[in-house]
Amino acid sequence: MSVLIIILLGLCFLCLLRVALGPTLADRMVAIDIMGILVVGVCTLLAVKLEREFLIDISLAWVFLSFIGTIALAKYLEGKKFDE
Amino acid sequence: MREIIGIILIGIGVAFDVFGCIGLIRLPDVYNRLQAATKGVTVGTWGILIGVCVLVGFNSLGVKALLAVILIFFTSATASHALARGAHKSGTKLWKRSVCDRYEEDRKNAKIKN
Numbered sequence: 001m002s003v004l005i006i007i008l009l010g011l012c013f014l015c016l017l018r019v020a021l022g023p024t025l026a027d028r029m030v031a032i033d034i035m036g037i038l039v040v041g042v043c044t045l046l047a048v049k050l051e052r053e054f055l056i057d058i059s060l061a062w063v064f065l066s067f068i069g070t071i072a073l074a075k076y077l078e079g080k081k082f083d084e
Numbered sequence: 085m086r087e088i089i090g091i092i093l094i095g096i097g098v099a100f101d102v103f104g105c106i107g108l109i110r111l112p113d114v115y116n117r118l119q120a121a122t123k124g125v126t127v128g129t130w131g132i133l134i135g136v137c138v139l140v141g142f143n144s145l146g147v148k149a150l151l152a153v154i155l156i157f158f159t160s161a162t163a164s165h166a167l168a169r170g171a172h173k174s175g176t177k178l179w180k181r182s183v184c185d186r187y188e189e190d191r192k193n194a195k196i197k198n
């Protein structure tokens with residue numbers, strides 16, 4: 001179980017690498033979106049391993065926060081106002 | 085027996101995550117990266133969450149994991165579609181060896197309004 005968590009954290013660092021060297025703006029947004037979904041898996045595995053119940057609540061909240069952030073960035077990329 | 089099935093499902097999920105992130109690093113284009121990474125990481129996280137649900141049974145943690153599966157099913161597909169549309173409308177170029185671009189042709193022929 002610990003090995004799987006360490007592998008997932010390494011994948012998060014791969015996503016940060018793509019954020020650092022992505023050539024366009026859309027690359028960075030894609031990498032942030034993917035890292036949000038990866039962190040949900042990390043929090044769920046930590047909730048099982050550490051036997052703390054509240055970490056699964058954090059992962060449920062993280063799904064919505066990642067979704068709202070990605071939609072807002074996509075609207076900004078498209079060049080519209082937020083209330084349109 | 086239940087623990088073995090749960091660990092196997094979690095392992096399959098982590099393997100899908102690894103393939104998705106390799107696609108995110110190595111593919112040449114925004115759209116290719118989005119396609120590979122979104123599908124791989126979404127299915128990988130489903131595997132992790134369903135494996136946790138099998139591992140701990142139907143207490144509050146397992147049911148919340150199943151709820152997160154349903155949420156990811158809707159939000160991941162919607163977010164990736166919005167990102168691809170925004171990237172295309174902001175003028176991000178395709179890879180130089182890409183074959184065709186139907187959305188650009190349709191926008192040029194004004195079959196799609198926006």
